[in-house]
Amino acid sequence: MATKASDTTSGPVIELAEPLLLDSGRTLAGVRVAYETYGSLNADKSNAIVICHALTGDQHVASPHPITGKPGWWIRMVGPGKPIDTDRFFVICANVIGSCMGSSGPASEAEDGRPYGMRFPVITIRDMVRAQVALIDALGIAKLHAVVGGSMGGMQALSWAANFGDRLNAALVIASTARHSAQNIAFHEVGRQAIMADPAWHGGDYYSKDVADPRKTGPESGLAVARMAAHITYLSEQGLTEKFGRRLQDRDAKTFGFDADFQVESYLRHQGLSFTDRFDANSYLYITRAMDYFDLAEEHGGKLADAFAGTKARFCLVSFDTDWLYPTGESRTIAHALNAAGLPVSFVELSAPFGHDSFLLDVPELDRVVAGFLQ
Amino acid sequence: MATKASDTTSGPVIELAEPLLLDSGRTLAGVRVAYETYGSLNADKSNAIVICHALTGDQHVASPHPITGKPGWWIRMVGPGKPIDTDRFFVICANVIGSCMGSSGPASEAEDGRPYGMRFPVITIRDMVRAQVALIDALGIAKLHAVVGGSMGGMQALSWAANFGDRLNAALVIASTARHSAQNIAFHEVGRQAIMADPAWHGGDYYSKDVADPRKTGPESGLAVARMAAHITYLSEQGLTEKFGRRLQDRDAKTFGFDADFQVESYLRHQGLSFTDRFDANSYLYITRAMDYFDLAEEHGGKLADAFAGTKARFCLVSFDTDWLYPTGESRTIAHALNAAGLPVSFVELSAPFGHDSFLLDVPELDRVVAGFLQ
Structure with a gap:
């Protein structure tokens, strides 16, 4: 990264x-x-x-x-x-x-x-x-x-x-x-805590050129969770229902497991993971802080x-x-x-x-x- | 745990x-x-x-x-x-x-x-x-x-x-x-991903009696983030504004740092941390899954x-x-x-x-x- x-x-x-x-x-x-x-x-x-x-x-x-x-x-x-x-x-x-x-x-x-x-x-x-x-x-x-x-x-x-x-x-x-608002700050704080709870965050000192893929050295998991939480706030309940409802993802029945059974789960996971390819976790901390201070x-x-x-x-x-x-x-x-x-x-x-x-x-x-x- | x-x-x-x-x-x-x-x-x-x-x-x-x-x-x-x-x-x-x-x-x-x-x-x-x-x-x-x-x-x-x-x-x-609803499932999925992204989750196999405090062996960080995200959904925007607004926590001015400057941040962090004292992360996965399947x-x-x-x-x-x-x-x-x-x-x-x-x-x-x- x-x-x-x-x-x-x-x-x-x-x-x-x-x-x-x-x-x-x-x-x-x-x-x-x-x-x-x-x-x-x-x-x-x-x-x-x-x-x-x-x-x-x-x-x-x-x-x-x-x-x-x-x-x-x-x-x-x-x-x-x-x-x-x-x-x-x-x-x-x-x-x-x-x-x-x-x-x-x-x-x-x-x-x-x-x-x-x-x-x-x-x-x-x-x-x-x-x-x-x-x-x-x-x-x-x-x-x-x-x-x-x-x-x-x-x-x-x-x-x-x-x-x-x-x-x-x-x-x-x-x-x-x-x-x-308090609610706006609250959602951002969840995201920041998700990033900072990721052991790979290392107090923000995760940048390294000594690895094969520098984009994979940071708190990708925490950043993905932060993005998922934020992403829900960008969509309306009605929009989510129209787009996904309770439809299953590439399957006919629930699997009784923890894979992404529902389309909305699969969508969110994808949103989280793809975000980490293009965004820096520390930047996410700094920019959300700026917004909360506004x-x-x-x-x-x-x-x-x-x-x-x-x-x-x-x-x-x-x-x-x-x-x-x-x-x-x-x-x-x-x-x-x-x-x-x-x-x-x-x-x-x-x-x-x-x-x-x-x-x-x-x-x-x-x-x-x-x-x-x-x- | x-x-x-x-x-x-x-x-x-x-x-x-x-x-x-x-x-x-x-x-x-x-x-x-x-x-x-x-x-x-x-x-x-x-x-x-x-x-x-x-x-x-x-x-x-x-x-x-x-x-x-x-x-x-x-x-x-x-x-x-x-x-x-x-x-x-x-x-x-x-x-x-x-x-x-x-x-x-x-x-x-x-x-x-x-x-x-x-x-x-x-x-x-x-x-x-x-x-x-x-x-x-x-x-x-x-x-x-x-x-x-x-x-x-x-x-x-x-x-x-x-x-x-x-x-x-x-x-x-x-x-x-x-x-x-899709939105209900989405919020739960964020919580599950927060738990499962925590390296201490270990595929759910984190129970051990070989440590001083068995409650501190699991994915406490991930569980706390999950609880924080969920907790926001339990409160109204209006209630959060009345209870916290943009009031600062035990300080007169913003610190320009990443501590909990705002009361709502401090409150959410406390909600997350105290929850891990009384709840098992895997149970959180299973019960949210049951609700999403409902x-x-x-x-x-x-x-x-x-x-x-x-x-x-x-x-x-x-x-x-x-x-x-x-x-x-x-x-x-x-x-x-x-x-x-x-x-x-x-x-x-x-x-x-x-x-x-x-x-x-x-x-x-x-x-x-x-x-x-x-x-």
Whole structure:
């Protein structure tokens, strides 16, 4: 796994000239930010859109994933003639710091030449955004047409508006929240405990190049369990019932054993195992921590409306009726705060059967909302 | 942990004279059933109530737990003058087979003198009930006044009515379901994978008397993670927010580390760790499997109403509005089937903030419903 960060980056990477001052008070020097772009920046640099990715996402929005070879995670939304039209917009997506797809994270080399592991500083959503601001600075872009994100990407879009409000004209926040609830934290804590309980975690110091397959040296079992637990929260009960119900997996009767009798078991096991091929367990710890720490109101004196005092951006909020991870009430809270701040906001709850994952899936109404807002 | 089953049983245990024929087709000989009773059986043996316990429950309904020393798990409901009034009723609660509190389970000795481990047969809810029927046979009780249970206990009460319908006059089913949904199975599968991923599980063969503290030889870490994940499903989002919100644990500010900064993290970790003191990981595997296999309609030709063809019992179904594990719709499905079968049924959804765990907690309206139904 040690090699993931460096081996698997196919796109550009910049190293920030200045150290990042983090919310923790620590500074991080030599920060690398790996990113992808789609489309062309126009002459007055006014057509740039930053897309922010979710917990286990990456910068490969609309181009194949370098490890899995799968298509980009938002090809239905981003491309020529798509709702986020790369014939018109210059789309930028950066791997968040703390992650493992080329940006600085726990698998990166520290100054002593060894991977950081748990010596990497705990970061926040705002720290992730700071790295992205430095990236658009480096690209010479003063103001973005929009920042767009779903789930943790939506948290970043909110953080952009709250902390760098003069750097964007619009924020599109999908299936997200202004703060993590107790239940959100609880599910993440289960995942972290699953990873840290795995003896192969070794206090985060599991990176080694001295084995045949470096991807198989870490707490793969714990990470798979963490992914399985999280994955359930991304789907709706209704969606799981429609997709799997109690159907058996390649068998006519229960086996009265502990193999994956049910399709939903087989599916979850596959989700867990395949995740470990492309993700670093320590990154999972750091990014979930950043999400759990996210509380935009607290960051701005306790009142959410005050978080938006420094921006004139217009907002679009989208929630999904079957999303129980960040239910519609969370978006409504944001809408109320934006109203109180006197900012233009449109807010829509869409009906879709897929739960939280709806923002990634076939919801034509979402396409129309996104295209309309970015006009 | 090997000694849990035998050391910790304080009440009576019977060994069944006949082998149990199980749903798997296997037979289990020498089955032991540990149980507790409260109150006195009357002369015509007409005042007996069987209470069925939940996944991690036990027979110690209204008397202290022999390991933890904590009061019985339903003392608010069972006792002299309580809704299930032991001045009037003879209450019986048996540890389910597959469990670890004295009834036969994976920690029990097989015929070769070694613990079964994963050689224990996979059992079903109906198999658990078969052992209880054998127990009341042994006690000379022909017909129960009622069978009562919450959660998995409710599944057993339904199974009593469906399979031994002439042995009970009434069934009280609280916060339960007639079948496990895909989401229910998914959460259980996460727990099983957490246990089986723990290297200390050793394929279930972790029982050893050759260590100082036999309770610390098994997959405690995996079991704790399983318990944490399950525990979230027992509580409502609202209840977690009210109880914990984003409050910090014994600190004024986030530590920017991976300790339990938030109260909800500390609480969950405690729930996980303390559970391993009193429960056997293999039992967790077997009992969750039994619950996932539970589908009362499938067991009776595919139509739920047909499951109740052999009984004249009256029913009471109770659900809770914040229970998202077995939501009200599951009880409604059962009520419709009982209506279709022409059986008397009362069905009430109670309002309580505690989620699934409401059946164990302070819900005075539940007390009234239970007392009224058992008149």
